[in-house]
Amino acid sequence: MSDGITARRFHESDGVADWRVVGEGACAYFRTGSFAAGARLVNAISELAGLDAHHPDVDLRYDGVIVRLITVAPDYYGLSERDLALARQISTIARKLGVPADPSIVQTVLVTIDARDIPTVKPFWRAVLGYQDRDDSPEDLVDPRGRGASLWFQKIGAPDPERNRMHIDIWVPPDQAQARIAAAIAAGGHLVTDEYAPAWWTLADPEGNLADVATTMSRD
Numbered sequence: 001m002s003d004g005i006t007a008r009r010f011h012e013s014d015g016v017a018d019w020r021v022v023g024e025g026a027c028a029y030f031r032t033g034s035f036a037a038g039a040r041l042v043n044a045i046s047e048l049a050g051l052d053a054h055h056p057d058v059d060l061r062y063d064g065v066i067v068r069l070i071t072v073a074p075d076y077y078g079l080s081e082r083d084l085a086l087a088r089q090i091s092t093i094a095r096k097l098g099v100p101a102d103p104s105i106v107q108t109v110l111v112t113i114d115a116r117d118i119p120t121v122k123p124f125w126r127a128v129l130g131y132q133d134r135d136d137s138p139e140d141l142v143d144p145r146g147r148g149a150s151l152w153f154q155k156i157g158a159p160d161p162e163r164n165r166m167h168i169d170i171w172v173p174p175d176q177a178q179a180r181i182a183a184a185i186a187a188g189g190h191l192v193t194d195e196y197a198p199a200w201w202t203l204a205d206p207e208g209n210l211a212d213v214a215t216t217m218s219r220d
Contacts, residue, residue: 003081004071007216010079015088018101021216023108023171024150025070026083028090030099031063037099038065044093054082056090057146065099066106074135104176109149110169112212118153125151167210174198174215181213 007021018028032038038060045056045067057068069087071080094101115121118139125131126141131151134140141151152169159165172180177198184203185191192202192210198217204210 004076005079005081005084007079007219010084010087013084015091016084018091018094018103019069019087020103020106020173021079022106022173023110023169023214023216024077025057025068025108026079026087027066027068027106027108028087029102029105030065030067030094031102032065032099033063035060035062037097038062041065041094041097041099044097045090048086048089048093054086056086064102064105077134077136103173106173108171110171111149111151112167112169113151113153114156114159114163114165115153116156116159118155122153164208164210167212169200169212169214171214171216174217177201177213177215184211184213
């Protein structure tokens, strides 16, 4: 895609301090404090020009609003210059309404499934979840409603009997990774490896179930 951009390009741009890239797009959390204030923010966002061609995903809850920006095309699933421009506009609206952003709240959850034969395994999960293929990637399934965690199928050879075949990836802002890891360890988990940090750290719960705390660092 001609106007596609990296997470680094997004974060190094002016006017996007409210936003964090966490796996699938750029996200911001606006702490509105009430449902009515959140609805006013959403309504103001809806009045921006050009949203029919490129729109944000908005999740309105009682005490805040999460906004996600991502460009989806048959050959692309990521950030674009349009997302960058829209992020600036939305932050400007929030400031005018006196709504603060809290970047520490945002995250994206991804489920990773190890599979020896992805084309054989993937149709089951597509059917049971009611998901659909991600056009640009044969290893991914996404929720067409834009709410559930995406699935990524990781090709493996012979399975390791000591390794789980499914794990959770939790994408967090880079400045929140160490706090999240420390909290997980304090809650009874342990660090399995930091070999790939700061892209991701692999943790395990007390029974050996795995989770990766991931960031966009070192992925450009």
